Amino acid sequence: MAAIESFDNIHLDLSKENGKCRFAENGLGWKPAGGGEAFTLDSSNIGAAQWSRAARGYEVKILQRTSGVIQLDGFQQEDYERLSKIFKSWYSITLENKEHSLRGWNWGKAEFGKAELTFSVQNRPSFEIPYSEISNTNLAGRNEIAVEFAVNEDSRANGRNGAATSGKGKKASAGKDQLVEMRFYIPGTTTQKKAEGEDA
Amino acid sequence: DSNGVEVKKFKRFESYKRDNQFPPKVKDMGIILDQKNATIVLPVMGRPVPFHINTIKNASKSDEGEWSFLRINFLSPGQGVGRKDDQPFEDASAHFVRSLTFRSTEGHRYTEIANQIANLKKDAVKKEQEKKDMED
Numbered sequence: 001m002a003a004i005e006s007f008d009n010i011h012l013d014l015s016k017e018n019g020k021c022r023f024a025e026n027g028l029g030w031k032p033a034g035g036g037e038a039f040t041l042d043s044s045n046i047g048a049a050q051w052s053r054a055a056r057g058y059e060v061k062i063l064q065r066t067s068g069v070i071q072l073d074g075f076q077q078e079d080y081e082r083l084s085k086i087f088k089s090w091y092s093i094t095l096e097n098k099e100h101s102l103r104g105w106n107w108g109k110a111e112f113g114k115a116e117l118t119f120s121v122q123n124r125p126s127f128e129i130p131y132s133e134i135s136n137t138n139l140a141g142r143n144e145i146a147v148e149f150a151v152n153e154d155s156r157a158n159g160r161n162g163a164a165t166s167g168k169g170k171k172a173s174a175g176k177d178q179l180v181e182m183r184f185y186i187p188g189t190t191t192q193k194k195a196e197g198e199d200a
Numbered sequence: 201d202s203n204g205v206e207v208k209k210f211k212r213f214e215s216y217k218r219d220n221q222f223p224p225k226v227k228d229m230g231i232i233l234d235q236k237n238a239t240i241v242l243p244v245m246g247r248p249v250p251f252h253i254n255t256i257k258n259a260s261k262s263d264e265g266e267w268s269f270l271r272i273n274f275l276s277p278g279q280g281v282g283r284k285d286d287q288p289f290e291d292a293s294a295h296f297v298r299s300l301t302f303r304s305t306e307g308h309r310y311t312e313i314a315n316q317i318a319n320l321k322k323d324a325v326k327k328e329q330e331k332k333d334m335e336d
Contacts, residue, residue, distance in 0.1 A: 014229075014246045053219040055229045055248050073246055104215025104239050104252030106274040106297040119297065127244040143278065144298060151303070175229025175243045177302040180269070185276040185296035 005086050010074045011056060012039055014174035021072055023083075025090045030072065041070060046091050051080055052098040052125075055175075060095070069115045069130040071171070101126045110184055117147075129182075133172050145184045149173075215239040215250035222248055231270070231302060233316050238324055240272070240317065242300055251297075253324045259317040261310045268307035270314060273299045 003024060010021035012030040019032040027046075031038040047065040051058060059073040060083060075083070080097070087095040101108075101121035108121035117129045135150035149172035172179045215237055216222065222241065223234050226248035232241040238253040257273040276296035304310065 052247075053222075054246050055243060056227045056246070059246065071246060100219070100247065102214070102216035102219060102221075102250055104213070104250040104255065106251055106255040106276070107291075107294040110295045119295070127247050127249045129245060133245065171245045174246060176306070177230045177243055177270075177304050179244060179300065180303050181299070181301040183298040183300075185278065185298045187277070187292055187294070 005082065007075065007079065008033075010072050013071050014073065014171050016174070018074060023086045023090065043091050046087075046093055049087050049091075049093050049095045050098045051083070051095050052100055063115055067115050068132060069128075099124060110186065130171065133170075140183060143185055143188055145186055147182045147184070149179050149181065151178050151180055213252050213254050215252045222250075231313055233313065233320065235320065238320065240320075242272070242302075244300075253317075253320050256317065256321060258321070259314045261307070261314045263307055266305055267303045268305065268310045269301055269303050270310040271299055271301040272317070 005023045007021045009018045010030065011018050012021075015032070017032045017034060019030050021030045022028065025043070027041050027043040029038055029040045041062065041064070045064050045066055046062055048063040050061045050063075052061070053059070054071075054073040056073045058075040058077060058079065059071055060075060062070040062072070064070060080095070084095040087093045101124040103121055105121045105126075108119055108126060111118050111120065115130060115132075117131070119126045119128075129147070133149055134147055136148040138146050138148075140146040151173040215234075216239070221237070223232055225232050226241055226243075229243040229246065231243070232248075234241060234250075237250075239250045240253065240256065241248045241250050243249070251272075251274065255274050257275045257279070259270060259272045262269045262271070274297055276298045
């Protein structure tokens with residue numbers, strides 16, 4: 001394998017601008033095509049990696065050891081084998097193929113992982129929400145949880161400000177339709193008992 | 201007791217079987233109505249997430265300054281609406297996505313999407329009723 005493996009037209013954390021993504025033995029980097037600050041990630045900080053279908057082609061998601069999620073999208077389906085080799089031989093990490101649920105159901109299980117909330121339908125993830133994107137949560141009603149997202153106030157420009165992986169609200173407001181709030185119904189054990197009691 | 205019998209009648213529906221069935225437009229990371237598959241595809245953190253029309257209760261648009269908001273409400277327990285066979289209400293431990301709210305500066309587009317969702321919902325309900333009538 002070459003000392004550097006390079007991929008073009010890749011977006012970092014849903015950046016509007018694409019860039020070049022490079023992998024080397026000591027880590028990976030991303031640089032916007034139009035120039036600007038580069039992002040780098042040391043190989044020692046790569047905790048896990050997942051491959052899945054994204055809006056723009058395919059996505060490599062990296063779960064950092066120091067918590068936090070890096071999303072790189074815009075890959076082609078046929079890049080999988082090459083990437084899988086890169087992760088295996090350089091980082092000793094399996095690029096896990098995550099197939100998402102396509103059923104179109106709105107019920108399943110909301111599970112809290114280390115860096116993100118995953119909503120799964122029939123044991124397949126339907127979507128994930130990195131905690132870094134959440135600005136507020138509150139109990140909106142009995143069994144109802146409201147999750148608010150940090151929308152970027154400069155988001156009309158949809159720009160990426162520097163090495164923005166530490167910033168909030170970049171991902172929720174990345175597209176033309178910005179996600180501002182999501183509500184979940186979570187059954188509570190007390191209400192379940194009550195409901196059963198009512199039925200009886 | 202009609203309650204106990206009807207609960208089990210949930211009919212399975214599915215938006216897509218394979219990810220190559222997504223409309224190509226999902227790459228724009230916007231809200232997409234896929235009439236053919238009776239599905240609304242919503243962008244969540246860079247991922248296209250399908251929601252079948254059967255899961256949707258309604259959609260409403262509101263304005264606040266230069267921003268317009270589109271709130272999509274899904275059928276979920278405790279709302280007193282929706283038929284029991286639309287959802288697996290027998291699974292008391294299931295979590296539900298109850299609503300998603302998006303914003304953009306294109307208010308006219310949100311008005312249109314809200315109308316399209318209402319029409320798609322109407323068509324789905326009508327089709328379901330026709331099916332029921334045939335069965336009876």
